[in-house]
Amino acid sequence: DAEITQSPRHKITETGRQVTLACHQTWNHNNMFWYRQDLGHGLRLIHYSYGVQDTNKGEVSDGYSVSRSNTEDLPLTLESAASSQTSVYFCASSAGQKNSPLHFGNGTRLTVT
Amino acid sequence: AQSVTQLGSHVSVSEGALVLLRCNYSSSVPPYLFWYVQYPNQGLQLLLKYTSAATLVKGINGFEAEFKKSETSFHLTKPSAHMSDAAEYFCAVSDQGTDKLIFGTGTRLQVFP
Numbered sequence: 354d355a356e357i358t359q360s361p362r363h364k365i366t367e368t369g370r371q372v373t374l375a376c377h378q379t380w381n382h383n384n385m386f387w388y389r390q391d392l393g394h395g396l397r398l399i400h401y402s403y404g405v406q407d408t409n410k411g412e413v414s415d416g417y418s419v420s421r422s423n424t425e426d427l428p429l430t431l432e433s434a435a436s437s438q439t440s441v442y443f444c445a446s447s448a449g450q451k452n453s454p455l456h457f458g459n460g461t462r463l464t465v466t
Numbered sequence: 467a468q469s470v471t472q473l474g475s476h477v478s479v480s481e482g483a484l485v486l487l488r489c490n491y492s493s494s495v496p497p498y499l500f501w502y503v504q505y506p507n508q509g510l511q512l513l514l515k516y517t518s519a520a521t522l523v524k525g526i527n528g529f530e531a532e533f534k535k536s537e538t539s540f541h542l543t544k545p546s547a548h549m550s551d552a553a554e555y556f557c558a559v560s561d562q563g564t565d566k567l568i569f570g571t572g573t574r575l576q577v578f579p
Contacts, residue, residue: 359510384565386566388569393475393571394571395472395556395569395571395572396510396556396567396569397569398566398567398568401490401566404555443509443510445509447529447563447565449565450565451498451560451564451565452498452515452517452560452565453565454512455510455512455565455567457509457510458509459507459508459509460507460508460509462494463551
């Protein structure tokens, strides 16, 4: 079965360090998304990509970057981790139609100390 | 701009009772609306989606939602709650008809025996 795999599941890092969260999908979807989930805010879009070499900023993109070198992977990088970036991060993909559902990974819980 | 509002961050029901989770939307274009469910330590799973084909949408696990344009609502219901329904539920609207989703803040459903 097709799936989205996120790694690691849990990560603890220190303020100021660079951190990369991995996302790999086997749906062969062109569209991929990164969301963060925080209590009281639901899920907020960080970055998204509509295909190889395409990246776009979402609602809360400051301090994050992504790159898309192939269809399957969209790694999320925190350039210099801050305590405000402690959160649960979800990667998702979709087939790209306007009513296509998102398929989510199981999330990465990141703690910045 | 599109948005969704979920009324009630927590809802508690007894097993066998009616489940009603409220969602109101704001959209400048005909909306595509979704309900997702999140079980502990997992990603989000699609429950159902509204794409204008029918106002009453049936989803998985016995859930359904009714699109009411006059009330700008898309409430989620289930006639009889089961213990396994305990989870967090998110309403979402597509951003300008794309597959980027804007999520509500979520409603945590507790089911008591």
